[in-house]
Amino acid sequence: MAQQGTANGGERPKVLIPEKVSPDGLKLLQASLDVHERKGLSPEELLDIIGDYEALIVRSETKVNAKLLQAGKKLRVVARAGVGVDNVDLETATKLGVIVVNSPQGNINAAAEHTIALLMATARNIGDASVSIKSGKWERSKLTGVEVKGKTLAIVGLGKVGLTVARAAGGLGMNLIGYDPYANVNLAAAANVEIVSTMDELFEQADFLTIHTPMIASTKGMISTAELSKMKKTARVLNVARGGIIDESALLSALESGTIGGAGLDVFTSEPPQADDAASKLIKNPKVVATPHLGASTVEAQENVSIDVCEQVLSILSGQLPRSAVNAPIIMAEEYRTLAPFVTLLERMGSLYTSYFGPSNSAQRLRTTFDLTYEGTLASTNTTKPLFAALIKGLVAPITSQENTNINIVNAELIAKERGILINESRARDRDVEGREGYSASVTLRARLDPRSPSASRAPRQDPFKDAAGNRAKKLEDQIISGFVSNNTPYISRLGRFSTSFVPEGVLLICRNFDEPGKIGTVGGKLGKAGVNIRFMSVAPIDEGLKNNGGLSADASANGKENEALMILGVDRQVDENVRKDLLSEDGVLEAASVTL
Numbered sequence: 215m216a217q218q219g220t221a222n223g224g225e226r227p228k229v230l231i232p233e234k235v236s237p238d239g240l241k242l243l244q245a246s247l248d249v250h251e252r253k254g255l256s257p258e259e260l261l262d263i264i265g266d267y268e269a270l271i272v273r274s275e276t277k278v279n280a281k282l283l284q285a286g287k288k289l290r291v292v293a294r295a296g297v298g299v300d301n302v303d304l305e306t307a308t309k310l311g312v313i314v315v316n317s318p319q320g321n322i323n324a325a326a327e328h329t330i331a332l333l334m335a336t337a338r339n340i341g342d343a344s345v346s347i348k349s350g351k352w353e354r355s356k357l358t359g360v361e362v363k364g365k366t367l368a369i370v371g372l373g374k375v376g377l378t379v380a381r382a383a384g385g386l387g388m389n390l391i392g393y394d395p396y397a398n399v400n401l402a403a404a405a406n407v408e409i410v411s412t413m414d415e416l417f418e419q420a421d422f423l424t425i426h427t428p429m430i431a432s433t434k435g436m437i438s439t440a441e442l443s444k445m446k447k448t449a450r451v452l453n454v455a456r457g458g459i460i461d462e463s464a465l466l467s468a469l470e471s472g473t474i475g476g477a478g479l480d481v482f483t484s485e486p487p488q489a490d491d492a493a494s495k496l497i498k499n500p501k502v503v504a505t506p507h508l509g510a511s512t513v514e515a516q517e518n519v520s521i522d523v524c525e526q527v528l529s530i531l532s533g534q535l536p537r538s539a540v541n542a543p544i545i546m547a548e549e550y551r552t553l554a555p556f557v558t559l560l561e562r563m564g565s566l567y568t569s570y571f572g573p574s575n576s577a578q579r580l581r582t583t584f585d586l587t588y589e590g591t592l593a594s595t596n597t598t599k600p601l602f603a604a605l606i607k608g609l610v611a612p613i614t615s616q617e618n619t620n621i622n623i624v625n626a627e628l629i630a631k632e633r634g635i636l637i638n639e640s641r642a643r644d645r646d647v648e649g650r651e652g653y654s655a656s657v658t659l660r661a662r663l664d665p666r667s668p669s670a671s672r673a674p675r676q677d678p679f680k681d682a683a684g685n686r687a688k689k690l691e692d693q694i695i696s697g698f699v700s701n702n703t704p705y706i707s708r709l710g711r712f713s714t715s716f717v718p719e720g721v722l723l724i725c726r727n728f729d730e731p732g733k734i735g736t737v738g739g740k741l742g743k744a745g746v747n748i749r750f751m752s753v754a755p756i757d758e759g760l761k762n763n764g765g766l767s768a769d770a771s772a773n774g775k776e777n778e779a780l781m782i783l784g785v786d787r788q789v790d791e792n793v794r795k796d797l798l799s800e801d802g803v804l805e806a807a808s809v810t811l
């Protein structure tokens with residue numbers, strides 16, 4: 215299994231934090247990672263050092279672009295201590311197999327409360343009043359405001375922040391209307407938001423209009439001159455979502471010409487705004503209350519997001535699944551608990567397959583078609599993506615270096631395609647494994663003739679390559695591995711034609727022999743003489759169902775033997791080639807393969 219510290223030759227993995235991230239999460243990292251807080255780096259300086267790091271934790275200021283990701287040769291995770299990942303090039307990260315995680319919940323309340331702060335500030339001219347009194351003035355009638363009670367708040371985007379704002383504004387006695395083509399209507403109704411079917415209805419009715427959508431192609435500039443001109447002259451607009459959703463030049467003109475009454479802005483197209491751009495002019499406009507992207511800047515929110523993403527960094531660097539991967543399907547915590555031991559099982563099954571059945575020179579030749587069957591309760595799991603990814607990772611691991619191929623739920627499909635591995639996943643819900651062997655779910659991996667291969671039509675029965683044992687390759691239909699999980703420990707229950715039960719970990723010596731007295735002693739004696747310690751041993755007979763059904767190998771038939779077995783030995787070191795040959799020279803020992811998982 216992947217462990218922290220293995221990726222860079224025993225050193226602790228390094229994590230770079232170029233922005234202000236709360237120490238609450240960083241403390242969690244100190245025990246197992248080298249944590250480098252380097253604030254104020256220029257993009258060039260960042261580019262120079264990123265190659266040393268396995269993890270990068272950012273907020274919204276660091277531009278995690280393609281150049282930076284490509285320079286991050288060891289990068290496995292980019293963690294966004296917050297929600298928005300518009301500063302991260304997700305496409306490049308996905309291609310490179312870098313997992314991007316965020317904290318989708320941690321700062322929702324902070325952003326909603328900040329929206330309410332700007333709502334009240336624009337209603338009561340708080341910004342101007344503060345500047346006025348600080349400059350020694352005592353202006354009262356000029357700064358008369360309006361009440362929000364009984365006014366209409368129009369909410370664009372009824373997601374997490376939008377609905378939190380709705381609930382708070384409902385408490386202030388506001389009427390709530392909202393627009394969101396993808397809204398959860400039940401949640402909106404529970405927050406007393408009346409959903410309108412066109413945005414025009416919002417513009418016409420709004421006393422205050424607040425934006426809570428993501429910044430995507432369809433929302434960029436969605437509020438511009440035409441939209442603003444439909445609003446009441448007294449209306450105020452708020453943006454605590456992303457700069458550019460409201461067109462800044464159009465907003466400036468609307469404020470200057472009196473088309474609308476005011477604005478509360480926390481976010482800008484360029485942060486910080488450039489001198490003399492529309493955002494800078496907006497900030498200086500007396501009808502605008504502005505804050506420098508402070509929506510998430512509360513002690514509580516920063517603690518939340520920091521702990522959330524740091525935990526995920528630790529998970530990823532120790533080979534586990536993250537809670538909130540942005541460039542991969544999110545897996546629910548409950549489901550994760552069930553799947554995690556199977557993730558380990560699938561990875562080990564993949565490694566065992568390549569190491570035991572795969573051709574010894576398989577680096578370019580893994581091209582195989584597999585049937586992967588999820589049996590018993592596992593057949594009902596919602597997502598098998600992590601299991602699929604774990605299998606690909608395992609299949610490829612014995613023939614590649616971890617530095618070169620970073621395989622995870624994000625890029626597994628792509629890597630499988632590149633390697634020519636075709637996996638047909640299926641679920642055997644009806645296969646009741648419960649009670650039969652003391653476990654309730656199992657998985658079977660079965661290689662089969664690649665339908666894409668030109669030789670498929672000639673239906674060859676043999677893999678053309680030699681296997682890891684240096685013997686004639688096993689028949690493709692014999693290349694089966696089944697496994698199950700018991701007490702969170704993965705077990706292999708079938709290897710080829712043999713029924714077994716062993717924990718797939720560490721160095722294994724797998725011997726196939728005629729099932730005759732004395733074989734265990736012979737193998738044990740030879741290993742002892744070579745100084746190899748045996749940790750465990752499992753003797754695997756031919757699967758009962760196969761015994762009378764062509765289950766015997768050509769070796770057995772040719773020698774007139776009636777039975778054969780596998781001996782699986784967990785050993786404390788690699789068995790060297792001389793010892794392996796010595797074992798094979800023994801009468802009745804047909805194969806001896808050393809496999810490391």
Ligand SMILES: NC(=O)c1ccc[n+]([C@@H]2O[C@H](COP(=O)([O-])OP(=O)(O)OC[C@H]3O[C@@H](n4cnc5c(N)ncnc54)[C@H](O)[C@@H]3O)[C@@H](O)[C@H]2O)c1
Pocket residue numbers: 297298318321322325370371372373374375376393394395396397426427428429432433454455456480481507508509510511
């Ligand atoms: N200022 C800050 O510090 C701060 C803090 C947190 C979040 N944010 C920003 O707030 C915004 C909302 O965050 P969230 O967590 O609520 O996101 P969310 O994904 O929970 O909600 C977004 C909602 O917008 C809706 N939407 C998408 N396109 C739309 C469209 N064209 N018209 C109307 N609705 C549309 C979606 O259906 C969704 O319901 C994001 O832009 C986020 O980056 C800013």
Ligand SMILES: O=C(O)[C@H](O)COP(=O)(O)O
Pocket residue numbers: 273274275295296297298299321507508509510511
């Ligand atoms: O997307 C977010 O989480 C917010 O915009 C907060 O950004 P910040 O972490 O840079 O404050």
